[in-house]
Amino acid sequence: MSAVLRFTKDHEWLRCEGEAATIGITPYAQEQLGDLVYVELPRAGSELKKGAAAAVVESVKAASDVYAPLTGEITEVNEQLASEPGLVNSDPMGKGWLFKIRIADPSELEALMDEAAYEALVG
Amino acid sequence: MSLHAEISSPGATAHLKRTPLHALHVGLGARLAPFAGYEMPIQFRNGILKEHLHTRASAGLFDVSHMGQLALYPCEDMANAARALEALMPVDLLELPEGRQRYGFFTNEVGGILDDFMITNRGDHWLLVVNASRKEADAAYLRDAVAGRCTVAALADRALLALQGPRAEQVLSSLAPQLAVMRFLEVRTALLHGVNSVISRSGYTGEDGFEISVPAQAAESLAQDLLQHAEVAPVGLGARDSLRLETGLCLYGADIDASTTPVEAGLTWAIPNCRRAGGPRGGGFPGADTILRQLTQGTPRKRVGLRSEERVPVRAGSRLYADASSDTAIGSVTSGTFGPSVNAPIAMAYVESAAAALGTKLFAEVRGKRVPVRVSELPFVTTHYKRS
Numbered sequence: 325m326s327a328v329l330r331f332t333k334d335h336e337w338l339r340c341e342g343e344a345a346t347i348g349i350t351p352y353a354q355e356q357l358g359d360l361v362y363v364e365l366p367r368a369g370s371e372l373k374k375g376a377a378a379a380v381v382e383s384v385k386a387a388s389d390v391y392a393p394l395t396g397e398i399t400e401v402n403e404q405l406a407s408e409p410g411l412v413n414s415d416p417m418g419k420g421w422l423f424k425i426r427i428a429d430p431s432e433l434e435a436l437m438d439e440a441a442y443e444a445l446v447g
Numbered sequence: 448m449s450l451h452a453e454i455s456s457p458g459a460t461a462h463l464k465r466t467p468l469h470a471l472h473v474g475l476g477a478r479l480a481p482f483a484g485y486e487m488p489i490q491f492r493n494g495i496l497k498e499h500l501h502t503r504a505s506a507g508l509f510d511v512s513h514m515g516q517l518a519l520y521p522c523e524d525m526a527n528a529a530r531a532l533e534a535l536m537p538v539d540l541l542e543l544p545e546g547r548q549r550y551g552f553f554t555n556e557v558g559g560i561l562d563d564f565m566i567t568n569r570g571d572h573w574l575l576v577v578n579a580s581r582k583e584a585d586a587a588y589l590r591d592a593v594a595g596r597c598t599v600a601a602l603a604d605r606a607l608l609a610l611q612g613p614r615a616e617q618v619l620s621s622l623a624p625q626l627a628v629m630r631f632l633e634v635r636t637a638l639l640h641g642v643n644s645v646i647s648r649s650g651y652t653g654e655d656g657f658e659i660s661v662p663a664q665a666a667e668s669l670a671q672d673l674l675q676h677a678e679v680a681p682v683g684l685g686a687r688d689s690l691r692l693e694t695g696l697c698l699y700g701a702d703i704d705a706s707t708t709p710v711e712a713g714l715t716w717a718i719p720n721c722r723r724a725g726g727p728r729g730g731g732f733p734g735a736d737t738i739l740r741q742l743t744q745g746t747p748r749k750r751v752g753l754r755s756e757e758r759v760p761v762r763a764g765s766r767l768y769a770d771a772s773s774d775t776a777i778g779s780v781t782s783g784t785f786g787p788s789v790n791a792p793i794a795m796a797y798v799e800s801a802a803a804a805l806g807t808k809l810f811a812e813v814r815g816k817r818v819p820v821r822v823s824e825l826p827f828v829t830t831h832y833k834r835s
Contacts, residue, residue: 358496384499384685386448388452
């Protein structure tokens, strides 16, 4: 099964394969935030509702909440970010992923944007 | 704040004032944001971390033209004007020589701080550099308070640049070699590009450096010239804040305000003996009763530095507790960030004096969790002022 790439207006990306979604922040978001110095991630095993605070990304200047783009269970978080938060800047859609969700309600995917729609949003 | 709100471009900015370097900022790729009524660069293309580290390693150029430059011309003589100003602040101006500056603050009737500033004896006038957010209020206050003793001129047609860092002397002296011999808190006039400039050896970063006041129309060409030097990079207000916080310097409106006294804020070093109880000009400023009493008897709370033992930044507004479970806060954070040179979270806070001793372990509440922190010496970094 091939992965489907989706985006939210809150500048998150989701790589969805079956019921698994890997989530991070977009290259545009990391560039706007600047160098991250701390990333706080949810606990693996926790259940999050769509729109709930899931993670926090912090630059020198400010802390920003990242909301769960989908309802589901957190199956894995990127432990490497504890010591290397800068991975979100250097490789936001690769090694800088934040967490993985087991998708509870696939219909929530319908509200997400494809890459072209997101690119149009951020110009 | 949500990620979306944090990175959204600010809405209408038409009401914001611009400094004479606005076009240059835009050309340099600055991220602009409202600050004290101005549209100011928060960071340039390098980003806050690199701009901060570059200032400590080489030289950073800051636009601080939003700050207020107030000239006070004596109606009689400088000493008469000094006496009028000493009635507003616990500072020694009568013995401040021409060409020297000092840190000071206006106090209110309860001993709080109305604004903090640098004040210079310019020979024929007193020059204050005050906070952007307070400059109109300060000018109005002074016009009333020193009426008949000084005339107050807001130097709105002058820009202010700061060149800060270990390479600042080398760069600036390439334009005016005579400036290399200046010492910390010395102020001189010099021609830079044929333009009459007022240069002080001071700053807000803990590094050696200069603040340069120039006519607005000359600011951009001077900035361009300084930026031609490989040692110099443009630095925004984001790094200015992390640099001053590492240096333990207060930000007005965050760490000090009308409700904090200079004694609580640990600014007693700025109050000379001659203005203290028993001194030749002891007291005689607003709130002197409170401030002089606190100097001998202490205060219920104190400003302290905090270092975190974890990686999570502890930011302004975070409440402080004596242990991991108590419900009663013993203080709160007034400034906090990740210190790029310290390479750890740092903060300043007010805490109950019983909890202010160096090394005291406290807990800061961050998003509902208690993060261990320790009361630490200020500044967090070694300063590099050119004192001798």
